[in-house]
Amino acid sequence: MYKIIEKKVLNKDIDIMKIEAPLVARNAEPGHFVILRVDKEGERIPLTIADIEGNNVVIIYQKMGYSTQLLGKKEAGDTIEDFVGPLGQKAHIRDKKHVIGVAGGVGSAPMLPQLKAYQEKGVKISLILGARNKDYLILKEEYEAICDNIYLATDDGSEGTKGLVTDVLEPLLKEDDTIDHVIAIGPVIMMKFVTLLAKKYSRSIDVSLNPIMIDGTGMCGNCRVSIGGKTYFGCIDGPDFPGEDVDFDELMSRQSYYKDEEHVCYLRLKQ
Ligand SMILES: Cc1cc2nc3c(=O)[nH]c(=O)nc-3n(C[C@H](O)[C@H](O)[C@H](O)COP(=O)(O)OP(=O)(O)OC[C@H]3O[C@@H](n4cnc5c(N)ncnc54)[C@H](O)[C@@H]3O)c2cc1C
Ligand code: FES
The missing domain is CATH 3.40.50.80 (Nucleotide-binding domain of ferredoxin-NADP reductase (FNR) module)
Incomplete structure (x- = not known):
């Protein structure tokens, strides 16, 4: 189980959440994402790692449908079932001016x-x-x-x-x-x-x-x-x-x- 440390509503459709996940936080690079499940029956949804703050991973999600709406019902202090990552390749940071x-x-x-x-x-x-x-x-x-x-x-x-x-x-x-x-x-x-x-x-x-x-x-x-x-x-x-x-x-x-x-x-x- 992963604890929600903080949640803020950015607007009526978009929330920002900090989730305590030290292993994910330690290994995350720009471009990586997580796959989470809100509860045991939940579907897996991918969300980008927007930032890292110590042991916490910041996610920002738009409440599009069932799973993101369900996530939006959670508050600081609640937990979510799974939080797997970091996944994917890190972003290409190229030599540009x-x-x-x-x-x-x-x-x-x-x-x-x-x-x-x-x-x-x-x-x-x-x-x-x-x-x-x-x-x-x-x-x-x-x-x-x-x-x-x-x-x-x-x-x-x-x-x-x-x-x-x-x-x-x-x-x-x-x-x-x-x-x-x-x-x-x-x-x-x-x-x-x-x-x-x-x-x-x-x-x-x-x-x-x-x-x-x-x-x-x-x-x-x-x-x-x-x-x-x-x-x-x-x-x-x-x-x-x-x-x-x-x-x-x-x-x-x-x-x-x-x-x-x-x-x-x-x-x-x-x-
Ligand atoms: C690598 C990656 C990173 C993403 N990062 C973010 C992010 O940082 N913030 C954010 O708000 N959204 C992000 N998304 C999109 C987010 O995963 C979907 O909005 C979410 O899964 C929708 O699920 P739902 O049940 O709420 O909505 P649903 O009603 O199930 O779906 C709404 C729409 O979301 C898309 N979607 C549904 N299920 C999935 C799934 N399992 N994987 C991918 N897309 C799906 C489809 O286009 C679908 O039509 C990301 C997607 C990917 C692939
Ligand atoms: S999500 Fe299954 S192969 Fe990429």
């Missing part, structure tokens, strides 16, 4: 440790944070501490540019030739269009793929992703990959395989 991160929604959680690692290497950091409205622009203070430039974009224009992260990214890639690398983390559709822009303006790009994962150890094959015609497992080969040749359309279609079952579980929780 000016990196721009593009984070959509809860993608700003997995982005944070990667940009921190670049900042510690002395790399210049720009960031575009995008969300549906200003309440969903999370971790601004944490990013202000490490970024040279921050640009905001919201769907409704409640803060920053009204529009998509790609509306902000394109002029920057066009005008600032010091930017030599892009990292995109967020909804698959966003990562697809950010990758197209990076390719158009000849910048390298890394993306963090989020296929449905079950065991997280390369055994079930559920997290297959196609990159340049080859098959990779998101859990053991990723989740971070160069974006240029990722088959984003296949990933989007595979993500909705269990939509009917997920909806039934969600309704059960609401009863």
